[in-house]
Amino acid sequence: MKGLLEIKVLGQLVVLRDAREIALPPSKKTRALLAYLAVTNRRQRRDHLCQMFWEIPDDPRASLRWSLSKLRHIIDDDGDFLRTDRDSVLFDTSGLDVDLLGVAHMTAGDVRSLDTERLETAAALFRGRFLEDLELPRCPVFEAWRTFHGDALDRTRLMILQALVERLRSDPERALSHAETLQSLDPANKQIALEVRSLAAAARERAVQPPPAREEHQALAEGPVPCIQLSQEIHYCSSPDGVRIAYAVSGSGPPLLRAAHWMSHLQYEWESPVWRHWIYSLSTGNTLIRYDERGNGLSDWNVGDVSFDAMVTDLESVADASGLDRFPLLGVSQSCAISIAYVVRHPKRVSRLILYGGYARGRRKRGDSHQLDAHEAMTTLIREGWGKDNSAFRQLFTEAFIPGASREQMAWFNDLQRQTTSPLNASLLHTTFGDIDVSAMLGDVDVPTLVLHARNDAVVPFEEGKLLAAGIPGARFVDLNSANHILLGDEPAFADFLREVSSFMAYPE
DSSP: OOOOEEEEOBBSOEEEETTEEOOOOSOHHHHHHHHHHHHHOSOEEHHHHHHHHOSSSSOHHHHHHHHHHHHHHHHTOSSSSEEEOSSEEEEOOTTSEEHHHHHHHHTSSOGGGSOHHHHHHHHHHOOSSBTTTOOOTTOHHHHHHHHHHHHHHHHHHHHHHHHHHHHTTTSHHHHHHHHHHHHHHSTTOHHHHHHHHHHHHHHHHTOOOOOOOOOOOOOSOSSSOTTOOOOEEEEEEEOTTSOEEEEEEEEOSSEEEEOOOSSOOTTGGGGOTTTHHHHHHHHTTSEEEEEOOTTSTTSOSOOSOOOHHHHHHHHHHHHHHTTOSSEEEEEETTHHHHHHHHHHHOTTTEEEEEEESOOSBOGGGSSOHHHHHHHHHHHHHHHHHTTOSOOHHHHHHHHHHOTTOOHHHHHHHHHHHHHHOOHHHHHHHHHHHHTOBOGGGGGGOOSOEEEEEETTOSSSOHHHHHHHHHHSTTOEEEEEOOSOSSOOTTSHHHHHHHHHHHHHHHSOO
16 A cells, blocks of 8 residues: 655655655756646646756657656556646646645635644745755746745745744744744844844743734725715727727716726726725725726737836826826836826826835846846746636736735636736736836925835835835835735725825825
8 A cells, every 4th residue: 555645845845655755866857847747736738848848858758758757656656646648747636745735725815814723834834945956947937937936935934924923922932933934034134133032032031921912903995885886987098109098087076096007907897806995995085097007908908019108108198188187196016106207207297196015116127136036937927827727827926916815806816817918918018017217216206205015015025115215205104014915905904005095185285
């Protein structure tokens, strides 16, 4: 009778039979093939695997057959797990123990909702970075896949450890080990270093500190507000290069113009569980004007120019077509940089500037090799996986944007890619965003400015939000306690966001 087979990918690749380690082939590509098949856990076309790992050899299919024969020997398999035919390969992990799949199962919802025992079980599964011993620079698609998974799992691990440290502060001896692991992952973080010292001192004294009092919050919006009968009107205008831009108007009162972010669709997001609380809340007491970025949603998709300047021109066109004279402007994510460029061009037209989750420098402009590698990996994955039937890429993308989302919200955001833009437009836009740099403009912003950023945002680093606020004269910075790049309606951070924005817009000029 075969013993239990375990595959561990959260660190170096390890295969165990009955808790005893099995020697793996020296071939890195064969080991990488095993890891890829185990993690994806679905049937793969042979030509896809050949392209991923063996573009250079004269006979990549023979190389694949050789590697599969080595894997059969390792797994001691008679077809129960590794199933092959002429065109495809399936490694069925349903009867195996794969550490990543265990973490994925435990953290499928909001990490913060897990009990402490499950959090500690999940934390113990991490031995290091995802497949840290299988770097294959000459296999760019595999390397992009490995890097993207690695970044997503790093974020999950950080969230688990942060939740444990916060939850176990009253038990400093248990919290300390998690804080020390957290520090090893982010050694430059001074706040974590202070936490480690504090917990170490408390553990030495064996003093149990009572949990800190928590401020009670009440979310201001959980989806649509029932008492508001809200509708939107969709209009079109044209940019100077002839691209049609769709914009929507909802609510009543003083205007608020929201600059476009990508992955938007005016009609599709109207009833979505991810964006509707934004739309309904910002349309309450205001006339909210929002529009689809060129290449997205109801705006023209067949466009030749997706440059930063073209995006600023689109914002100008929507402001003019809406008949706005002087108005507050809201930027979200990369549209913060677009909003800054607009303000510098038209300082007299913007009364208030609100920037959420934004940055002045795209990933290619931050002077950080890891940020650059992550950007290139994402661009490759967008080209390979955007809008395809396989949902694995979409799920990873979703978990980066809204890690605290419910299953319904994640499912909706997974499908958003199909609705909003094409794979070509998505990759071109992502490249443009990486090259954004409005650092030199920040000092020229001469309007009251509010900058807000989620503390554990995995899409745009918190430090970029702070740098954005530091560069704008007189800007006020608000730290929001969230890991979601798109704030969800039932989290306290969204209520904080609304309160800060409302107060800022009501303040007399």
